[in-house]
Amino acid sequence: xxxxxxxxxxxxxxxxxxxxxxxxxxxxxxxxxxxxxxxxxxxxxxxxxxxxxxxxxxxxxxxxxxxxxxxxxxxxxxxxxxxxxxxxxxxxxxxxxxxxxxx
Numbered sequence: 334x335x336x337x338x339x340x341x342x343x344x345x346x347x348x349x350x351x352x353x354x355x356x357x358x359x360x361x362x363x364x365x366x367x368x369x370x371x372x373x374x375x376x377x378x379x380x381x382x383x384x385x386x387x388x389x390x391x392x393x394x395x396x397x398x399x400x401x402x403x404x405x406x407x408x409x410x411x412x413x414x415x416x417x418x419x420x421x422x423x424x425x426x427x428x429x430x431x432x433x434x435x436x
Contacts, residue, residue, distance in 0.1 A: 338401045339424045342392040344417030359404040364394040
């Protein structure tokens with residue numbers, strides 16, 4: 334087990350490609366995307382069934398602690414310009430080197 338940084342981003346789906354491109358440029362090449370995220374924030378409820386182009390997405394990615402500064406430097410201008418939130422936390426990554434079939 335080792336410590337990694339968990340990056341959680343909630344943003345407008347219109348900006349998804351730019352966010353993923355910036356993550357990739359920062360050295361974060363793996364991610365998960367959950368589309369059609371609804372919720373309530375400071376601006377109120379974000380769910381709007383009539384405006385599917387404006388749906389929110391949730392992006393989950395992980396990076397090594399030493400990569401985080403570059404990730405924040407690349408994402409912050411984009412999120413400041415187009416909106417969205419980003420949370421970073423410490424988590425433990427567990428890598429299994431044993432194949433389940435061999436157990």
